[in-house]
Amino acid sequence: MSKVLMKGNEAVGAAAIKAGCKYFFGYPITPQNEIPEYMSKKLPEVGGEFVQAESEVAAINMVYGAAGCGARVMTSSSSPGMALKQEGISYLVGAELPAVLVNMMRGGPGLGGIQPAQSDYFMSVKGGGNGDYFMPVYAPASIQETVDLIQEAFDVADQYRTPVMVIADGMIGQMMEPVEFKDVTHRKLEEKTWATDGTKEERKPNVINSLFLDAQDLEDHILKLEEKYNLMAENECRWEEYKLEGAEIVIAAYGTTARIVKNAIDILEKDGIKVGLIRPITLWPFPDKAFDHIDSTTKTVLTVEMSRGQMIEDVRLALNGKLPTAFYGRTGGVIPTPAGVVEAVKKLVGGAK
Amino acid sequence: MAVVFKETKGLTDAKTHYCPGCTHGIVHRLVGEVLEELGVLGEAIGVAPVGCSVLAYKYFNCDVHQAAHGRAPAVATGIRRVHPDKVVFTYQGDGDLASIGAAEIVHAAARGEKFTTIFINNAIYGMTGGQMAPTTLVGQKATTAPLGRDPKKVGMPMRVSEMLATLDGAKFVERCTVHNPAGVRKTKTAIKKAFEMQMRGEGFGIVEILSTCPTNWGMTPVDSLKWLEENMIPYYPLGNIRTPEGGDK
Numbered sequence A: 001m002s003k004v005l006m007k008g009n010e011a012v013g014a015a016a017i018k019a020g021c022k023y024f025f026g027y028p029i030t031p032q033n034e035i036p037e038y039m040s041k042k043l044p045e046v047g048g049e050f051v052q053a054e055s056e057v058a059a060i061n062m063v064y065g066a067a068g069c070g071a072r073v074m075t076s077s078s079s080p081g082m083a084l085k086q087e088g089i090s091y092l093v094g095a096e097l098p099a100v101l102v103n104m105m106r107g108g109p110g111l112g113g114i115q116p117a118q119s120d121y122f123m124s125v126k127g128g129g130n131g132d133y134f135m136p137v138y139a140p141a142s143i144q145e146t147v148d149l150i151q152e153a154f155d156v157a158d159q160y161r162t163p164v165m166v167i168a169d170g171m172i173g174q175m176m177e178p179v180e181f182k183d184v185t186h187r188k189l190e191e192k193t194w195a196t197d198g199t200k201e202e203r204k205p206n207v208i209n210s211l212f213l214d215a216q217d218l219e220d221h222i223l224k225l226e227e228k229y230n231l232m233a234e235n236e237c238r239w240e241e242y243k244l245e246g247a248e249i250v251i252a253a254y255g256t257t258a259r260i261v262k263n264a265i266d267i268l269e270k271d272g273i274k275v276g277l278i279r280p281i282t283l284w285p286f287p288d289k290a291f292d293h294i295d296s297t298t299k300t301v302l303t304v305e306m307s308r309g310q311m312i313e314d315v316r317l318a319l320n321g322k323l324p325t326a327f328y329g330r331t332g333g334v335i336p337t338p339a340g341v342v343e344a345v346k347k348l349v350g351g352a353k
Numbered sequence B: 001m002a003v004v005f006k007e008t009k010g011l012t013d014a015k016t017h018y019c020p021g022c023t024h025g026i027v028h029r030l031v032g033e034v035l036e037e038l039g040v041l042g043e044a045i046g047v048a049p050v051g052c053s054v055l056a057y058k059y060f061n062c063d064v065h066q067a068a069h070g071r072a073p074a075v076a077t078g079i080r081r082v083h084p085d086k087v088v089f090t091y092q093g094d095g096d097l098a099s100i101g102a103a104e105i106v107h108a109a110a111r112g113e114k115f116t117t118i119f120i121n122n123a124i125y126g127m128t129g130g131q132m133a134p135t136t137l138v139g140q141k142a143t144t145a146p147l148g149r150d151p152k153k154v155g156m157p158m159r160v161s162e163m164l165a166t167l168d169g170a171k172f173v174e175r176c177t178v179h180n181p182a183g184v185r186k187t188k189t190a191i192k193k194a195f196e197m198q199m200r201g202e203g204f205g206i207v208e209i210l211s212t213c214p215t216n217w218g219m220t221p222v223d224s225l226k227w228l229e230e231n232m233i234p235y236y237p238l239g240n241i242r243t244p245e246g247g248d249k
């Protein structure tokens, strides 16, 4: 299949439709508006439906309704909007409903700004809604990867009966790159016999529910969900390794920040400083195993983020005290530059060699 | 012998948890009967709220989604888009619909979403122990209005049906009561009309039902029915506010 030049946000919509997404519910917020705009135009062409909800709270609950009916459904937003969706996300996990959620992150807290940021890491991977829960969170670093992961996300959601989040930043949403829409290899998925489509008076009612008033019932449910998390942690971790062999410093970075870091690593290599990269593609489940691949030459793991340091906590947990960590980050929409990363690394190794 | 009264297929065998004298149970039965009589139980998808009727998903004998507090109309919107040919309804209390979910019901009505809302107005938050609702009457005591509702501080009680009837998408709006047998019969007729109207694809329909909460009103069930008649009906006038056949009234 040939490549087409597409804006990131539109590619998100195109990938979703290719994956069989028929319903989209959303509310405008910069920098992801091209996603609902694209869906409003294209979904009717494939027999689907778009609704511009009155709020993010309503949008995610529309997703809940459609997902409970067994449909492939998506919503997208950006940071303050995603914060409002947390209520519904907790309910989706609780009721075990598959859906795909896209967050094109911008800076915060509060209204923050509209420039790219990675400051919703905690909110996404640590359960921004109430209760004990996790869901898969993918962090693509290019438009091509965004497209591939969105398509995969629908399958993962159905396979495990869970919402799946894809977080990118405004940069991925707004830039243009050539992309290829490959045919996704569908996973083996079970029929959604739990979905509501009317009993026809032939079966017992299906109930979509997250309420368990009996304490023991609730614990049983939470433990059942936990089995699923363990299965996902076992099977769905993804990451990329770059020049780890013989590295003195290993950088951990995700999304567009990792692309910038790669440039910095190439510059440092010319200066004779060996630096490697671990790029988590799934932020949850966090690819702990990747950190076992670090060479004995490595002295420090430097985390680079477009935030004041959120993923670094998971990096520390993965390292479990084996190596010291350091942090370099820019925030509020200020994007780290290769030069900034180079300087941070040079400081760590005690100046230029 | 001719059977004059029997169980409805519209409800499951589960015992309801409602307090003695609570009118939630009556309304459940009416909704169940209507779904059965219209022959749509197998096509129905309900949405249960948060409030005393949070367990409605155990009582209605059809597919049901349990929704977050106030979000039932948004959930029903999602269901509706996937199933344009099914019969979709929400069942909501006044805290759920008029307070936390005010935006969701207003916009579902404004969009003319083709589902039916059964709205239980008992002028109080039942489940959480009798706090003030947007529908609590002036002077009515609630745990968070210990001296009675003071309109100078918290405004006047909300007339939800009248408000929704201003929206073009709300095609059927009627306020009923279940405090006496005649009221129960009228309520059933209204619920039936609202569902029939939905099945004809005409738009959003809501039946507001004045109900009692003996437990949190601190009254006997009989006194509660009397209190409803004497205090609620004068402020919340009964009758059809909007109907597609009759046009706007």
Ligand SMILES: Cc1ncc(C[n+]2csc(CCOP(=O)(O)OP(=O)(O)O)c2C)c(N)n1
Residues within 6 Å of the ligand: B050, B051, B052, B053, B069, B092, B093, B094, B095, B096, B097, B120, B122, B124, B125, B126, B127, B128, B133, B213
């Ligand atoms: C987000 C959220 N806020 C608050 C609650 C607590 N809560 C449960 S029921 C309820 C009030 C319900 O009152 P109403 O809708 O009038 O129904 P009733 O119990 O009177 O039938 C509240 C506030 C909740 N479950 N979720």
Ligand code: SF4
Residues within 6 Å of the ligand: B017, B018, B019, B021, B022, B023, B024, B052, B122, B126, B127, B212, B213, B214, B215, B216
């Ligand atoms: S608390 Fe009130 S509304 Fe709730 S079941 Fe009891 S009487 Fe009914």
